[in-house]
Amino acid sequence: MNTTSTVDTAQRARAVIPGGVNSGQRSLPDWPDLVVTQAQGARIVDGEGRSYTDYHAAFGPPLLGHNAPEVTAAVAAAGQRLDLCGVGVSSYEVELAETLAELVPSIEKVLLTSTGSEATFHALRLARAVTGRRLVVKFQGCYHGWHDSVSLNVISSPDRIGSPDPISAGILPEVLAATLVLPFNDVNAVHRAFAEHGDDIAAVILEPVPHNIGCVLPDQEFLSTLRRETERHGSVLVFDEVITGFRHALGGWQEISGITPDLTTLGKAIANGYPLGALGGRADLMEEFSSNPGSPVFFAGTYNGHPAIVSAALATLRILRTAPVHDHVFRLGDRIRTGLAEVMADVGVPAVVTGYGSVFVTYFMEGAPPRSYDDLLRNDAALFVGYRQRLREHGIFELPLNLKRSHVSYAHTDADVDALLEGTRAAVQRARQEATAPAQASSTMGGVTR
Numbered sequence: 001m002n003t004t005s006t007v008d009t010a011q012r013a014r015a016v017i018p019g020g021v022n023s024g025q026r027s028l029p030d031w032p033d034l035v036v037t038q039a040q041g042a043r044i045v046d047g048e049g050r051s052y053t054d055y056h057a058a059f060g061p062p063l064l065g066h067n068a069p070e071v072t073a074a075v076a077a078a079g080q081r082l083d084l085c086g087v088g089v090s091s092y093e094v095e096l097a098e099t100l101a102e103l104v105p106s107i108e109k110v111l112l113t114s115t116g117s118e119a120t121f122h123a124l125r126l127a128r129a130v131t132g133r134r135l136v137v138k139f140q141g142c143y144h145g146w147h148d149s150v151s152l153n154v155i156s157s158p159d160r161i162g163s164p165d166p167i168s169a170g171i172l173p174e175v176l177a178a179t180l181v182l183p184f185n186d187v188n189a190v191h192r193a194f195a196e197h198g199d200d201i202a203a204v205i206l207e208p209v210p211h212n213i214g215c216v217l218p219d220q221e222f223l224s225t226l227r228r229e230t231e232r233h234g235s236v237l238v239f240d241e242v243i244t245g246f247r248h249a250l251g252g253w254q255e256i257s258g259i260t261p262d263l264t265t266l267g268k269a270i271a272n273g274y275p276l277g278a279l280g281g282r283a284d285l286m287e288e289f290s291s292n293p294g295s296p297v298f299f300a301g302t303y304n305g306h307p308a309i310v311s312a313a314l315a316t317l318r319i320l321r322t323a324p325v326h327d328h329v330f331r332l333g334d335r336i337r338t339g340l341a342e343v344m345a346d347v348g349v350p351a352v353v354t355g356y357g358s359v360f361v362t363y364f365m366e367g368a369p370p371r372s373y374d375d376l377l378r379n380d381a382a383l384f385v386g387y388r389q390r391l392r393e394h395g396i397f398e399l400p401l402n403l404k405r406s407h408v409s410y411a412h413t414d415a416d417v418d419a420l421l422e423g424t425r426a427a428v429q430r431a432r433q434e435a436t437a438p439a440q441a442s443s444t445m446g447g448v449t450r
């Protein structure tokens with residue numbers, strides 16, 4: 001049930017904002033009038049004043065929890081001194097670049113953007129510029145932002161595996177044709193692509209852990225094959241660590257795997273929710289962006305390096321380096337994965353509970369953890385979405401859309417985990433009943449105050 005004021009706000013939104021929201025996948029089919037009013041720590045509050053323990057985490061940025069006080073204070077303090085001047089450089093930007101070069105193995109030089117999409121866009125433009133080649137290789141299920149070169153086979157529908165599946169209308173067919181899409185973790189497909197097109201492959205881009213379809217862990221052999229093949233053929237290897245960066249380790253998945261890409265893109269957890277992305281990597285490649293007259297690759301952005309936003313990143317990284325954030329979120333993540341697997345076994349629902357560190361996801365399917373997008377076609381999407389809708393009745397928010405991952409933050413507690421496990425047990429049982437008796441399903445939806 002929504003009050004008039006919430007419905008009113010959502011209706012006003014739809015009148016002036018296309019679809020009523022400001023980014024894809026923010027509108028929920030079963031909750032069209034969702035308005036958010038507060039966020040603090042591990043909780044978000046809706047327009048009715050109902051509080052939810054939030055595991056959606058805005059798709060990943062608030063690793064410290066929403067509105068982390070030190071980060072908010074750093075933003076305010078920077079604002080007392082400086083705002084955007086659009087000329088020269090500030091000491092904040094220098095300190096952040098030095099910190100990133102220190103933390104992330106591949107980064108010798110780095111540029112700041114406002115979003116992850118800009119970072120991946122510039123990575124691919126740079127790769128094409130330095131190699132003089134056309135093709136980009138990406139992997140099924142990986143998302144790298146909204147721009148044309150990477151906007152296909154992000155999440156393939158079952159009947160479209162293997163065919164170009166653009167995320168949007170309006171993309172030139174020749175741009176789509178310049179992107180090869182391969183199955184993740186498939187070493188043979190990589191060898192074949194390089195055997196056939198090696199001389200024309202500018203870049204290979206991947207999420208080292210494809211989190212845009214939940215969590216598919218990479219085989220070490222797959223990553224080292226990508227490193228060997230790109231090196232052998234003079235292609236640029238790009239790790240898109242927009243999700244894995246900082247969340248899984250301060251040096252990202254490249255630190256964990258020991259495989260160093262040529263370029264790395266960062267975003268999300270870097271500034272705990274303030275809009276910041278970064279592109280870094282080998283100095284010789286990054287120097288192509290040098291703003292000296294005559295440098296070949298253009299790079300710009302009015303808001304790049306905004307002092308308040310950069311201060312948010314500096315405060316976030318300071319906390320990540322000095323407080324036991326990773327210990328805490330990894331421990332809670334382990335508790336959640338173990339606990340959820342026990343719950344699913346207890347209620348007799350075939351499920352694969354997987355994830356890494358602070359990320360967790362339950363797929364409703366038999367067998368081993370997924371190794372590629374194709375494996376996820378066995379997931380029961382109705383149950384995946386259905387139990388997440390039911391979780392709201394227990395004061396818990398996980399995004400009720402298929403294949404979405406969930407996140408735990410430094411602000412979550414053991415008591416939150418207890419409540420999550422209990423709520424999930426009830427929600428899965430309820431969603432399963434509804435799947436067998438669909439006619440009674442819709443009358444009791446809605447949240448509950450906590």
Ligand code: PMP
Pocket residue numbers: 059114115116117118120143144145146207212240241242243267268277
């Ligand atoms: N790369 C990855 C792996 C992402 O998950 C995202 C965003 N979900 C992006 C790039 C794009 O980042 P942004 O939305 O900040 O443009």
